[in-house]
Amino acid sequence: MSEPIMLNVGGRLYTTSLATLTRYPDSMLGSMFGGTLPIKKDLQGNYLIDRDGKIFRYILNFLRTSHLDLPDEFQELDLLKREADFFQIKPLLEAVQKVKGKTTEVRMNTILNIIHDSYLHNISSFTVKIVSVQLFSTSCALLRLLNSKFYYTVNGESTPIGTKEEDHTCITLEWIESGLNAMERQHLMQNWKILYASPSQRKIKNLQMFFQQVIKIAVNGGFLLHSFPVTSSSPVILHFTQCC
Structure with a gap:
């Protein structure tokens, strides 16, 4: 088992594993923690990701389960799609689009x-x-x-x-x-x-x-x-x- 990884996402702290972050190697997180892209740390030694810390909860849960779980009153689907697009998690983008009920073309951010x-x-x-x-x-x-x-x-x-x-x-x-x-x-x-x-x-x-x-x-x-x-x-x- 690998050691826990501490993330600082927009000021919110998360604990996860390397296996979770690299579940989709072609994603932004897969590239960052797979060694392809450089990554910064904050003053406390946590890996620093300057994105929406609140929405990242749903992204991390999707990486853990490969299933999109949202509360019934969830009102930030557009923001979640924007964050999923930034992290380039294609299965999550497709899941968000199904929830939105739209068949739009998936464009991969590079x-x-x-x-x-x-x-x-x-x-x-x-x-x-x-x-x-x-x-x-x-x-x-x-x-x-x-x-x-x-x-x-x-x-x-x-x-x-x-x-x-x-x-x-x-x-x-x-x-x-x-x-x-x-x-x-x-x-x-x-x-x-x-x-x-x-x-x-x-x-x-x-x-x-x-x-x-x-x-x-x-x-x-x-x-x-x-x-x-x-x-x-x-x-x-x-x-x-x-x-x-």
């Missing part, structure tokens, strides 16, 4: 978490900027799509970005930013990885261009972008939806 960093590296007589990026997502389909569209070139030869085909939990990238003179670029092309995106075959010159290509690839692949942060602080979190 979060792409982009953790990025950069550092300077001395090569011969000049200094280059190395960009490193890690991509985490609640959607394996989105990670597979991105994995298939980015590639490196080294000494004029194209190579895969190196992510194992069976590993769809994270993509790790590292490349050189452009902005050098012709001689320096020639040296880099022979000895260092340059990142490209297909099918445009565009060289990724900087981090902002990388973000733009990620969004373009996702949208062309059937994902609808909902929000993009104004700043490029790490992590950058992109919200998409995809029809099931």
Whole structure:
């Protein structure tokens, strides 16, 4: 038996188990507690989830029993649907829709978490900027799509970005930013990885261009972008939806 897990959801404390939280691995909670997405803790060491604490009671009970139990006087069905949509628990969404008596299309919420960093590296007589990026997502389909569209070139030869085909939990990238003179670029092309995106075959010159290509690839692949942060602080979190 695993140790109890303490949750702080919107100021309300809940005690549960890892098995309960990961009952649906493709859900937001399954990704958070399955190690796919980072998760924060409060000052007391409880896992912090900034959502409606009162409504989370019904979500947690559904995870425990796979059955939606609501009181007869329950008046917050729309709020419950919104929270179920955020946590992306598809069976719960379907159960809520049955209660509402509506046959609406289920759209899966997808979060792409982009953790990025950069550092300077001395090569011969000049200094280059190395960009490193890690991509985490609640959607394996989105990670597979991105994995298939980015590639490196080294000494004029194209190579895969190196992510194992069976590993769809994270993509790790590292490349050189452009902005050098012709001689320096020639040296880099022979000895260092340059990142490209297909099918445009565009060289990724900087981090902002990388973000733009990620969004373009996702949208062309059937994902609808909902929000993009104004700043490029790490992590950058992109919200998409995809029809099931």
